[in-house]
Amino acid sequence: MEIVIIGCTHAGTAAAQAILQSHPEHHVTIFERHDDISFLACGVALYLGGTVDALTQLHYQTPQALRELGATVYLHHNVLKVSVADHMVVARDIQTQQERTMHYDKLIMATGARHSLPPLTGADAKRVLLCKDAKEAEVVKSSAEVAVDIALIGGGYVGVELAEAYAHTGHKVTIFESGTQLLRNYLDVENATTVAKRLTDNGVTVHLNTPVRAFVDVPDHVGLRTRAGEFTFDLAVATTGFTPSTTLVESQLTCDRHGALVVNELAKLVILMCTRPEIVARVYSIPLASRLIFH
Numbered sequence: 327m328e329i330v331i332i333g334c335t336h337a338g339t340a341a342a343q344a345i346l347q348s349h350p351e352h353h354v355t356i357f358e359r360h361d362d363i364s365f366l367a368c369g370v371a372l373y374l375g376g377t378v379d380a381l382t383q384l385h386y387q388t389p390q391a392l393r394e395l396g397a398t399v400y401l402h403h404n405v406l407k408v409s410v411a412d413h414m415v416v417a418r419d420i421q422t423q424q425e426r427t428m429h430y431d432k433l434i435m436a437t438g439a440r441h442s443l444p445p446l447t448g449a450d451a452k453r454v455l456l457c458k459d460a461k462e463a464e465v466v467k468s469s470a471e472v473a474v475d476i477a478l479i480g481g482g483y484v485g486v487e488l489a490e491a492y493a494h495t496g497h498k499v500t501i502f503e504s505g506t507q508l509l510r511n512y513l514d515v516e517n518a519t520t521v522a523k524r525l526t527d528n529g530v531t532v533h534l535n536t537p538v539r540a541f542v543d544v545p546d547h548v549g550l551r552t553r554a555g556e557f558t559f560d561l562a563v564a565t566t567g568f569t570p571s572t573t574l575v576e577s578q579l580t581c582d583r584h585g586a587l588v589v590n591e592l593a594k595l596v597i598l599m600c601t602r603p604e605i606v607a608r609v610y611s612i613p614l615a616s617r618l619i620f621h
Contacts, residue, residue: 327352330415330430332405332574334358335365335459338436339387346395354397355428357417359404362460363389370463371484374470375491381460400426408433410578435575435587439568448541453548454562457488466563473560474498477550479538481508485565486521493528500559501530502552504537 329345331338334356342354356363364387372378389399400417406425407416415428441456448454457466470476476492478485481503492499501508507518508525522532533554541562542549550557570586572579580588 327431328429329354329432329434330428331356331434331436332408332415333436333438333571334363334399335367335436335438337438338434339364339392341434341436342392342397343387343395346392346397350396354392355430356392356397356399357403357405357415358399358401359420360459361401363387363392363399363401365460367458370457371487371491373463374457374467374488375494381464384460405574408574408578410575435572437571437574440571441564442567442569443564444538444566446538446540448543451541451543451548451562453543453560454541454564457484457563457565458568469561470495470497475500475559475561477502477548477557477559477562478565479550479562480565480567481505481532481534482565482567483509483512484567486525488563488565489525489530490528493525493530499530500533500557501525502533502536502538502550504535506534508532508534 329352331342331354334342338356338358342356345352345354362385364385366384366386369378369384373381373384378384389401392399400419402420403417403426404420405415405417408414413430413433415430415433416425417428418425439458441458453469455466455469456462470492475498478488478499478501481501485501485503486508489499489501507513507515508522509518513521522534525532533552536552536554538550538552540551542551542556544558547558547560548562550559550562570581570584572581572585572587575587576585582588
């Protein structure tokens with residue numbers, strides 16, 4: 327059986343390991359656009375806060391180790407097309423521009439998510455940063471070392487995590503949240519209020535009901551234009567959320583209004599499966615991954 331995995335950060339790496347260890351008789355081909363794999367983005371806040379010393383500690387596997395397990399690993403490859411009907415993937419080497427066409431029996435979509443940014447003017451200012459992958463985390467880390475006042479645009483999961491991390495590194499942190507509470511997709515009002523109080527008790531300034539309308543380039547700083555007025559910071563990090571990276575298959579499979587693939591629960595296991603049985607959208611329970619692939 328030929329199994330193709332698109333994306334090899336945490337989900338892709340873990341799925342590949344589980345399959346190769348449980349079913350070494352099958353072949354796994356991996357396409358990853360970056361030069362590394364297995365990055366644990368959930369640890370970025372620990373790195374920025376100094377709990378984790380180096381980004382290398384947030385990688386738990388190497389391409390060579392997967393190759394030794396039997397996988398074919400293509401780094402620096404961007405997948406251009408997926409044909410669900412033909413069970414086909416077309417990928418291009420970013421460095422050489424060579425294209426490869428692969429046919430699969432099973433496809434694992436481990437493409438993760440991309441930044442979801444509101445249409446704000448000035449959002450490309452050099453002091454307005456993003457923070458998701460390893461390279462972005464390194465830029466934020468080095469920039470914060472020479473910054474004192476840091477603004478976080480968005481009070482969701484990442485914004486709150488970064489606020490906590492920076493509160494422990496001596497920075498003055500301000501969160502701007504457009505809604506009425508922090509973590510609105512995760513907590514009720516009562517618990518969100520507790521989180522906000524805990525942050526303010528640790529020196530974080532929280533602005534609720536305060537959407538950022540524009541970024542303003544200020545010499546050696548970044549300005550924020552908001553409903554409550556204008557503010558100036560040394561650095562701003564946009565933590566406004568993410569959108570599922572499903573453009574390769576969104577016109578061929580069923581997606582919800584956010585672009586996430588619609589999945590079905592399988593036999594009460596903590597594994598979700600696409601409505602097309604040959605395509606796995608995501609693997610949550612790694613020890614059971616091979617049971618999904620070969621179900």
